[in-house]
Amino acid sequence: GEDVEQSLFLSVREGDSSVINCTYTDSSSTYLYWYKQEPGAGLQLLTYIFSNMDMKQDQRLTVLLNKKDKHLSLRIADTQTGDSAIYFCAETLPGNTGKLIFGQGTTLQVKP
Amino acid sequence: KAGVTQTPRYLIKTRGQQVTLSCSPISGHRSVSWYQQTPGQGLQFLFEYFSETQRNKGNFPGRFSGRQFSNSRSEMNVSTLELGDSALYLCASSTDAGVSYEQYFGPGTRLTVT
Numbered sequence: 748g749e750d751v752e753q754s755l756f757l758s759v760r761e762g763d764s765s766v767i768n769c770t771y772t773d774s775s776s777t778y779l780y781w782y783k784q785e786p787g788a789g790l791q792l793l794t795y796i797f798s799n800m801d802m803k804q805d806q807r808l809t810v811l812l813n814k815k816d817k818h819l820s821l822r823i824a825d826t827q828t829g830d831s832a833i834y835f836c837a838e839t840l841p842g843n844t845g846k847l848i849f850g851q852g853t854t855l856q857v858k859p
Numbered sequence: 860k861a862g863v864t865q866t867p868r869y870l871i872k873t874r875g876q877q878v879t880l881s882c883s884p885i886s887g888h889r890s891v892s893w894y895q896q897t898p899g900q901g902l903q904f905l906f907e908y909f910s911e912t913q914r915n916k917g918n919f920p921g922r923f924s925g926r927q928f929s930n931s932r933s934e935m936n937v938s939t940l941e942l943g944d945s946a947l948y949l950c951a952s953s954t955d956a957g958v959s960y961e962q963y964f965g966p967g968t969r970l971t972v973t
Binding site (some may be wrong): 780782788789790791792795835837843844845846847848849850851852 | 902
């Protein structure tokens with residue numbers, strides 16, 4: 748079935764690394780995404796990874812995909828207060844055009 | 860390039876009324892998807908339009924409908940509003956040039972039903 752799970756809350760100190768985790772159930776996922784939502788705003792696409800990749804790095808962001816365990820993580824290096832937001836992971840499934848399946852979101856709190 | 864725009868940004872309606880929300884995609888993007896975001900249910904897919912045709916649909920009642928115009932702009936309509944329709948409605952556009960379905964979201968329309 749279509750199910751994406753995330754832990755609800757993460758608190759880190761400014762300058763530390765943050766790791767946000769996500770698990771999904773459908774092994775046929777094609778692409779997996781990370782979105783960021785700040786209060787009162789829409790969703791900002793941060794990065795995405797194709798399902799046949801293990802890792803993708805983009806500046807402070809590192810995405811790791813363990814397809815065997817159906818586990819996705821987003822590491823933010825040198826976390827800043829501006830990174831405080833809700834982070835959503837999402838997947839697409841083959842043939843399910845235009846549809847992102849989202850997790851419930853992880854609230855990241857960055858303490859100065 | 861301008862981003863995805865949605866109008867209006869805020870809306871207050873009464874139960875039983877109907878509402879129309881508008882979405883203008885990024886220039887060149889032909890696919891528009893709509894999502895409903897609520898604290899209880901999270902982000903749920905409503906439908907997707909491509910070349911003026913509904914290509915995919917989520918599990919929402921028939922009171923929720925949409926359409927897409929030849930310039931790729933899209934509207935969604937909710938008839939006979941219920942209190943539970945209060946939500947942030949987000950639209951997203953993508954090029955549909957490949958299969959990555961990178962979707963870029965607008966700021967949303969906050970609908971309150973009283």
